[in-house]
Amino acid sequence: xxxxxxxxxAEALMIDKEVVTDTLQYNEIEEWDSVAHMSxxxxxxxxxxxxxxxxxxxxMSSYAKAKEIISKYLEK
Amino acid sequence: MLEEKWVLxxxxxxxxxxxxxxxFSRNGAKLLLVARDRDELEKVxxxxxxxSYIFVCDLANEEAIKKLFLEIRKITKNLDVVxxxxxxxxxxxxxxxxxxxxxxxxxxxxxxxxxxxQYASRMMLAQKKGSIINISSLMGISGxxxxxxxxxxxxxxLGLTKSLSLELAPYIRVNAIxxxxxxxxxxxxxxxxxxxxxxxxxxxxxxxxxxxxxxxxLFFASDMSSFVTGEVLRVDGGLCSIEI
Numbered sequence: 001x002x003x004x005x006x007x008x009x010a011e012a013l014m015i016d017k018e019v020v021t022d023t024l025q026y027n028e029i030e031e032w033d034s035v036a037h038m039s040x041x042x043x044x045x046x047x048x049x050x051x052x053x054x055x056x057x058x059x060m061s062s063y064a065k066a067k068e069i070i071s072k073y074l075e076k
Numbered sequence: 077m078l079e080e081k082w083v084l085x086x087x088x089x090x091x092x093x094x095x096x097x098x099x100f101s102r103n104g105a106k107l108l109l110v111a112r113d114r115d116e117l118e119k120v121x122x123x124x125x126x127x128s129y130i131f132v133c134d135l136a137n138e139e140a141i142k143k144l145f146l147e148i149r150k151i152t153k154n155l156d157v158v159x160x161x162x163x164x165x166x167x168x169x170x171x172x173x174x175x176x177x178x179x180x181x182x183x184x185x186x187x188x189x190x191x192x193x194q195y196a197s198r199m200m201l202a203q204k205k206g207s208i209i210n211i212s213s214l215m216g217i218s219g220x221x222x223x224x225x226x227x228x229x230x231x232x233x234l235g236l237t238k239s240l241s242l243e244l245a246p247y248i249r250v251n252a253i254x255x256x257x258x259x260x261x262x263x264x265x266x267x268x269x270x271x272x273x274x275x276x277x278x279x280x281x282x283x284x285x286x287x288x289x290x291x292x293x294l295f296f297a298s299d300m301s302s303f304v305t306g307e308v309l310r311v312d313g314g315l316c317s318i319e320i
Contacts, residue, residue: 012202042199046153
């Protein structure tokens with residue numbers, strides 16, 4: 001799951017996969033702004049074939065948090 | 077004009093939505109048709125020539141919209157155009173307007189459009205292009221007696237349109253259409269005398285046909301309007317201030 005999520009981040013934000021670590025935070029790099037956040041959500045939903053709730057989109061403020069949220073969907 | 081484009085149309089079983097399905101099909105679009113009435117949707121599907129899918133959905137229900145998009149994404153990863161046409165009419169004087177009716181009205185006329193825009197814009201942003209067209213009403217601009225809440229719900233779409241056009245640029249264009257009086261809907265509730273009076277006060281001396289609204293929607297959906305966003309276009313035959 002983690003590899004797939006890293007790929008989603010790298011593709012949607014157009015950054016190197018090595019940059020995608022637990023410390024990566026929303027709005028802390030210029031590539032992850034509000035518009036890129038929507039592309040990221042689309043990429044994650046596509047890759048994992050899920051539809052995220054609005055609350056989870058709001059909460060997805062870091063890569064670490066994204067891992068936690070996606071795990072919750074995969075357990076369902 | 078819309079060859080190979082995936083288009084979602086809500087309220088597609090009748091009136092402007094049905095006409096839009098026909099117009100878009102003639103222009104080569106692949107259609108995702110949404111309404112509450114399965115029988116009518118199936119009729120529309122039989123009438124049109126291009127690939128289409130139908131979805132029965134109560135758009136007042138947020139969970140139903142989520143399920144709708146899960147279904148759509150099983151069919152296509154691309155979504156090029158959304159026509160937010162579904163809406164309900166509510167007519168009541170201010171003092172007779174009930175909270176329950178207000179909530180139903182805003183759930184369909186505003187919140188559904190917000191939720192559809194949330195789900196659709198993700199798909200569109202992933203492909204870095206798209207067009208959202210919101211069907212408002214002349215009443216949303218000018219207001220109308222005994223239609224305060226309906227007018228408010230349609231006016232809210234104009235603010236939503238303009239704000240989303242800024243937020244979703246440069247990839248997604250968001251525009252609105254404000255039809256005046258259309259032949260098949262509101263006029264059925266009017267007396268012949270009232271209809272004649274309204275025609276007389278309309279500079280073009282008649283009501284709009286559904287197909288004329290559909291052609292305007294086609295303009296916003298296609299590349300003919302590629303540099304237009306945040307626009308509200310009245311399609312009212314010149315009738316910019318009405319009393320119903």
